[in-house]
Amino acid sequence: MEKEATFGAGCFWCIEACYAQMKGIITVFPGYAGGETENPTYQSVCSGKTGHAEVARIIFDDEQITFEQLLEVFWFVHDPTQLNRQGNDIGSQYRSVIFYHDEEQKRISEAYKERLSQERVWDNAIVTEISSLQNFYTAEAYHKDYFERNPENMYCQAVVRPKVEKFKKIFAEKLK
Numbered sequence: 001m002e003k004e005a006t007f008g009a010g011c012f013w014c015i016e017a018c019y020a021q022m023k024g025i026i027t028v029f030p031g032y033a034g035g036e037t038e039n040p041t042y043q044s045v046c047s048g049k050t051g052h053a054e055v056a057r058i059i060f061d062d063e064q065i066t067f068e069q070l071l072e073v074f075w076f077v078h079d080p081t082q083l084n085r086q087g088n089d090i091g092s093q094y095r096s097v098i099f100y101h102d103e104e105q106k107r108i109s110e111a112y113k114e115r116l117s118q119e120r121v122w123d124n125a126i127v128t129e130i131s132s133l134q135n136f137y138t139a140e141a142y143h144k145d146y147f148e149r150n151p152e153n154m155y156c157q158a159v160v161r162p163k164v165e166k167f168k169k170i171f172a173e174k175l176k
Contacts, residue, residue: 002026003062005070005105006033006133008053008097009078010086014160015056017147018077018167022174024065029057030139030146033099034131042140048091055099057136067105069174071112074098077167080116081124087159096126099133106130 009015012030020028032040035052045052058070078086080096100106109130117126146153147160168175 001062003060003067004101005058005060005067006055006099006101006136007058007070007074008033008055008095008099009074009080010054010089010094010096011155011159012054012056012139012143013146013156014163015074015077016145017160017164018073018171019056019058019070020145020148021164021168021176022065022073022171023176024061024063025176026059026061028059030143031055031057031137032093032139033057033133033136034097035135038135040137042143045093046091048093050093052093052137053095053097054093054139055097055136057138065174068108068112071098071109073167073171073174075112075116075121076170077163079122080126080128081122083127089159096128098128098130099136100130101133106132 016028016030032045032052033055035050037050040050044050084092084095086094098109
C-alpha cells in the first residue's frame, strides 16, 4: 500500500538523493514543512524567517519497505545531535525533524529516538524534533533530482556526493 513519510535532515538534496535510490520508494519530493508562511519559496525558507524546514516527502510502498526502515536511513544520513544545522548548513531550515503522518509513525519515531538515546549512539544528545505534519509545500521544480541533474555543482561534490556514496555502501542491499 502506498504511504508517505516526511523527514528533515539538513539539505533536502542530500536526503532526496539517498531515498530515491531505495527499493520500495515510489518517489521523493523535496519541499518545505513546519513553518508559518503559506507557499514559501526557497529564498524565503533560506532566510530562516518562515519557520519551515527543508524536507523530503517520501512516497513508499509499505509492502516493500517499512517506515522503520526509512527511519534507519534517516538516522544514518545526518547528525541528529546538531541543533538547527547540518555541518556548514546553519539555520532552523536545516533542523533534524520527523513530521509524522499518523499516530503509528509518531509512536515508532519516538520509540526509535528513545532507543538510540538510551544506547548513546552519539556522544551528544539527540535533538531531533518529532512533530505532526501540519503543512507541506513542494519545492520549486529545479530542486527535484537536483544531485542527479547537477553532479558537478560544488555543493553536490563537497557535501551530497560523499553522503550518497557512504549511504550506498551501507545500504547496498536496499538499493534499486
